[in-house]
Structure formats: C-alpha cells, structure tokens
Amino acid sequence: MKLKKIKSSGELEIFVASTGVKQKIPFVDAGVKAGFPSPAEDFTETAIDLNVELIKNPSSTFFARATGDSMQDFGVADGDLLVVDKSLEPRTGKIAVCYIDGEFTLKQIRIENECCWLVPGNANYQPIKATKDNEFLIWGIVTHSIKTL
Amino acid sequence: MFALIDCNNFYASCERVFRPDLVGKPIAVLSNNDGCVIARSNEAKAVGIPMGAPAYKYEKEFKEKGVHVFSSNYALYGDMSKRVMQVLATFAPEIEVYSIDEAFLKFEGCDYITWASYAEEIRKKVTQFTGIPVSVGFAPTKALAKVANRVAKKFVEKTGGSYVIDSDEKRIKALKWLKVNDVWGIGSRQALRLNSHGVQTAYEFVQQSDEWVRKNMSVVGLRLKHDLQGILTLDLEKHKVKQNIATTRSFEKNYTAYHDLSERISTFASSCAEKLRAQQSNCSVLLVFVNTNKHRQDLKQYKQQVVVKLPFPSNSSIELSKYAEYGLSLIFKGGLQYKKAGVVVMDITPESEAQLNLFEKSNERHKALMKAMDSLNKQMGSQKVKLANQDLNRTWKMKQERLSPRYTTKITDVLKVKA
Numbered sequence: 159m160k161l162k163k164i165k166s167s168g169e170l171e172i173f174v175a176s177t178g179v180k181q182k183i184p185f186v187d188a189g190v191k192a193g194f195p196s197p198a199e200d201f202t203e204t205a206i207d208l209n210v211e212l213i214k215n216p217s218s219t220f221f222a223r224a225t226g227d228s229m230q231d232f233g234v235a236d237g238d239l240l241v242v243d244k245s246l247e248p249r250t251g252k253i254a255v256c257y258i259d260g261e262f263t264l265k266q267i268r269i270e271n272e273c274c275w276l277v278p279g280n281a282n283y284q285p286i287k288a289t290k291d292n293e294f295l296i297w298g299i300v301t302h303s304i305k306t307l
Numbered sequence: 308m309f310a311l312i313d314c315n316n317f318y319a320s321c322e323r324v325f326r327p328d329l330v331g332k333p334i335a336v337l338s339n340n341d342g343c344v345i346a347r348s349n350e351a352k353a354v355g356i357p358m359g360a361p362a363y364k365y366e367k368e369f370k371e372k373g374v375h376v377f378s379s380n381y382a383l384y385g386d387m388s389k390r391v392m393q394v395l396a397t398f399a400p401e402i403e404v405y406s407i408d409e410a411f412l413k414f415e416g417c418d419y420i421t422w423a424s425y426a427e428e429i430r431k432k433v434t435q436f437t438g439i440p441v442s443v444g445f446a447p448t449k450a451l452a453k454v455a456n457r458v459a460k461k462f463v464e465k466t467g468g469s470y471v472i473d474s475d476e477k478r479i480k481a482l483k484w485l486k487v488n489d490v491w492g493i494g495s496r497q498a499l500r501l502n503s504h505g506v507q508t509a510y511e512f513v514q515q516s517d518e519w520v521r522k523n524m525s526v527v528g529l530r531l532k533h534d535l536q537g538i539l540t541l542d543l544e545k546h547k548v549k550q551n552i553a554t555t556r557s558f559e560k561n562y563t564a565y566h567d568l569s570e571r572i573s574t575f576a577s578s579c580a581e582k583l584r585a586q587q588s589n590c591s592v593l594l595v596f597v598n599t600n601k602h603r604q605d606l607k608q609y610k611q612q613v614v615v616k617l618p619f620p621s622n623s624s625i626e627l628s629k630y631a632e633y634g635l636s637l638i639f640k641g642g643l644q645y646k647k648a649g650v651v652v653m654d655i656t657p658e659s660e661a662q663l664n665l666f667e668k669s670n671e672r673h674k675a676l677m678k679a680m681d682s683l684n685k686q687m688g689s690q691k692v693k694l695a696n697q698d699l700n701r702t703w704k705m706k707q708e709r710l711s712p713r714y715t716t717k718i719t720d721v722l723k724v725k726a
Contacts (some may be wrong), residue, residue, distance in 0.1 A: 215499075216393070217391075218394075221722075222723070223721050225725055226725050226726040227726065230519055244437070245435060264724045293327075295327055
C-alpha cells in the first residue's frame, strides 16, 4: 500500500492510503484453536486409569478392608484396602476372603482332597482347617492390596 | 429363542451376599420409612410373614419368629442389579432389563447352542460373579420363557434352577400345570373372569378361540395367547422414554406449616426435572398433590391435587419448582396434618421438539445452569447442589433404622475382613 502525503503542518503529517494496488493474504476461515500444533497429537494415549489396571471384571469385583496383622508376611497390613474378585477360581496359594463359622477372614488357601487349609502370614497365628463340618465359603480371591502410607 | 432370568428373593439375596450367616434364615425388607414388608426370603414366607405387613404391627412376630428385618438399601440393591445385568448381557446379543431383578435375553441365529447347558452356565456364572442366586428359563417365545422360569423355580430340586421348553410336549405339560392367575400378562381381574368362564389353567386359556380372547381380553390377550402357543409374537421392548414421571414421598411424621410442604414440593419438582433432563425430555403439565394421614382418621382428612399447565415445555429445576410451588399455594390449607405429597410431570415431549410460545419462552440461561448443576451433582454425588428453597440442612431424613452398610457404594462401608 502506498502512502500519499497530502498535508504537512509542523508536528503532524497526514497521509491517505492508495488502495489501487491489491495484496493477497491468506484468510483463516475456521476458528483458530488456542494453543500450538502439538507434535504429540498423533501419538497421545489415555492417561493411566487405576480402575482399568486393578479391576479386570467390574461386575464381580468388590472392595474390603483388612483388620488385623495375621497376613503381614504377605504384605497385607491392618487398614489395607483389598480388591476382591469373585469370578476367579479358588486355587492353592491364592489369598482369599473366606467366611468360616460366622466371620470373614483373610487367609492363603491350600485346597486338599477332603479339606481346605486357611494359612496365615504371621508366625503368631495357627492355620485353620476347614472341612465339611464347618460353615465355610470362599467368598472371593484378593487380587490387590492397596496400602495408604 | 428367549430366556428369562430372575433373581431369587432379590433384596434378601443382596443382604445375604455380605451376610452369609443369614442364608437359610427368614429375612424381611421394609419399604421407605420402614413402613411395611416389601420383600421376604423363602423362610420368612414359610413362617407366615405376609407381603405388605406393616412393620409396627409385626414387631413382636418378627422377634418371636427370628425374622431378620432390614430397611431397604436401594443404593446396594441398585448396584447389585447393575452387576447381575452386566453379567447377563455377556450371554446374548440382545437384552431387555425388565425390572430391578429380571431380564429377557433374545437369541437370533444362535442355533448351534445347546440350550440346557447354556442355561445352566448362565445360572452358575451369575451366582459365582455376584453372589445372587437366579432362576433361568429358556423357550421359543417371551411368554413361554417366563413359564419356563417359573418351572425352573418351583421345581428347583429337579431342575437345579434352570429349565428349557424345547418341545411341544414340555410346553403343554407346563401350561397344564400353570394356573391362569400366574400367567405373566394376565391380571387378577382378568383371571377371575377367566375362572368364571371355566378356565383354570394356562392350557385351558390357550384352548379358547382367538375371537373369544380378542373380545374378552383385547388384542393384548390375543398376543399373549399366540405367544403361549409357541407362535413368535412378543418381542423385546426397546428402551422407552418415560411418559410420566413422579416424585412422591410419605413423610416420617406429620407436617403442618406451609414452608415445610413448600420445601418438599420444590425438592420433588427438582427431582422430576432431573429425571426429565436425564432422558432429554421436557414436560408441559405438572400435577401437585398433598394428603393428610389416611391412617389417622381421628385427624381432619384432606386430599387435594391441582394440575398446572406450563406456558412452555421445560425441564428446568427452577421453572418446574416455581410452577409446582404455585400449584401448592392453590391447594394448601392451614391447620392440617399432612403426611404425603408429590409432584407428577406429564405431557412429556423430546427436548429437540420444544414448541415456542408467542409471548413467553423458557429461559435459555437455565439450560447451561442445569447442565452445570447436573454435572457437579454427578461428580460429587447425591444432590450436593440444590435450589435455595430446598432443604439445605437435611432435616428430611427417611426413617431407616435397620439399614445395612452400603457395601459397594460407600468406601467407609466396605466389608471388614479379619486378617
């Protein structure tokens, strides 16, 4: 664009624009997003979600709170939050929430022919033998123990 | 092929999942405000606790017969129901959730499945995953699947909890056993009429001519007859938008003051508005009612309702609350002991079809405000954001003296396990 001086009076100079010449510049039609074009855009992944990591089967997963220290050797302390999955097959060596003779208890299970041993993780406690004479049920298998430090 | 799966004594079974000591014991669950019995375990039925038994009347009998009584823990029951339905949905291409504890499954083009073993697989898996015992019925039509489910349940020692009607012989045998009153879709009045016509069983019902059934039970009865004959008639219901929505409550004690009723009506209207927004509908008409205590005939009785037509369709908590309150002001009478009130919204239309009124229209700003409110309440849970004229101090508590812990929805209520 050219400027044509039309008046000059000491302090101020007045110009008029000469619009005879056209200059093409690109016009952005769509709304311009705030922010820069991220090089990561094509590669982003969803953030880590503990629900996905810890709960494989939502319909059969329940939470429970451990009270006591009989399982400390397995890393479960008083107050830990347990993730319990009722869909998992009970197997020897698994940590399970069991119900025996009127109370819920957390133990490692050892399945034998005629009975099931409930094994604690603390030398101060004795293993419990569950037979068909007991009111016994394996309620669910513990997959994770969540500890608040 | 259709399947009908329903939970056995659902509310009682939910309580038992976390209380294995109550398996085999009589259990009764009470309605809101611990009013009357709405669910019983088989053992409670066996000791003679009737459905609808008023709690205050049966206290002594509960104690004498060793019945374990619970307030209804809907937070728990709703969550357990969701789990059951989630498991069921993995078994079929189509599912219709019929009620809180039953669902239909539909199988099209699945002719390679051995139904009897599949039925048993479903039953075992639901029980293992959720702890809820269920009964499973399979049949070529929806109505027959319901019949199969009943057979599975009533003859559980023989069936093991699941039953398939896959032959005409089995179909007829089941229909000859089933009383016409117990047929899904036949109400008690229709059943009486059928009885007086000499029809006692479902089999006798399907023996009637099409013309007779259509004349006496309308086309609905005819469709049912065909379905029971094994002719594919009824199909799964598609997810329907509710045609009227109500929020009503009985109060734990009698209330007299206008501001108390007004707060309740405002809350009920807000609740209706929330439900409308959840299904993307507006309403154009709302009904407000107030009742005195009908069980206290010694006090003055008063029952009144009013219908308010909105100038434009709306689902704004603010607008519905305003019009509901206007309605209340028309019917409220001082000096009375009110026990129950409610708001019903009707003439429900989709949000997208909002017709404009020439002189007034819905306040556009409400839309954004309601959206924000719903989003916050969803995040923070349980009605944290309310209207100013709603009960902010939570003085309106339901009487729930025997509520079990919310094992699956409240972190502080989870099962305690001795380690």
